[in-house]
Amino acid sequence: MxxxxxxxxxxxxxxxxxxxxxxxxxxxxxxxxxxxxxxxxxxxxxxxxxxGTLPEVDVTGLRIGPPIARPGVVLCIGMNYATHAAETGAEPPEHPVMFYKAPNTVVGPNDDVLLPRGSAKADWEVELAVVIGRRARYLESPADALSYIGGYCISNDVSERAFQLETSGGQWSKGKSCETFNPLGPWLVTADEIPDPQALGLRSSVNGEARQDSSTADMVFSVAHLIWQLSQVTVLEPGDVVNTGTPEGVAVSGRFPYLRPGDVMELQIEGLSTQRQRLQSAEQEA
Structure with missing residues (x-):
């Protein structure tokens, strides 16, 4: 569904x-x-x-919100594509890199993204988001993990790289938790319709120019491995969101300019549709 x-x-x-x-x-x-x-x-x-009893609704002109209500937690995985690690000058991690985003970063798939005060290095990141369907605690093995997933959707793990890397104090979340920094959706596709989460193409563009073009097959740690590993260090609750990492093709690589007000990001994952956001200044919104 x-x-x-x-x-x-x-x-x-x-x-x-x-x-x-x-x-x-x-x-x-x-x-x-x-x-x-x-x-x-x-x-x-x-x-x-x-x-056959559900009433039809006309969604023409209606805003599409995030496909889940505010999650209890947004967990993120860093450097989960070897090519992305390489473009940042890092080696692929031996263990999953985990960090958090504030749950109130989650907005609709086509809502504006607000660049925070002092932003100079805002970046895009197309990611496969996993929505937890049942409580996951100390799972026995990765083989158990996929049955704990409720569904999947597109996530844009928007990042302010200066906040994340230069003034972070060692905490990535500082550059990840600005308001509107996690557009999600448009749909949540239930897990039964995605039999293999490691076989999905994902792409992004900025102002119509291609940026990322990869496959979830290139993840360092599979979705199943991530959910199993996370369950060893935290309890995953129903409705929690896990962002599973981004492939190469982001601005921090030095190959592309960082985002500016007026830029338009478009993201797509096979089977999960497309999302689109325009950048504007948080000062302007205020």
């Missing part, structure tokens, strides 16, 4: 995309978040679809 949330910020309603029809599921589930996963939301929506 393809799940999404439409409407103004803070007042989104849940919808399922069934072929070409958008169906309102607000009578079945209150939202798509932690409670959705804890109370068998997927199964309840599937039953409603089979019953």
């Amino acid at each position: 393809k799940l999404l949330r439409v409407g103004p910020p803070g007042a989104e309603r849940p919808v399922v995309l069934d072929g070409t029809r958008y169906l309102d599921i607000s009578g079945v589930v209150s939202d798509i978040g932690e409670e959705f996963w804890r109370t068998d939301g997927v199964e309840r929506v599937q039953a409603a679809l089979a019953a």
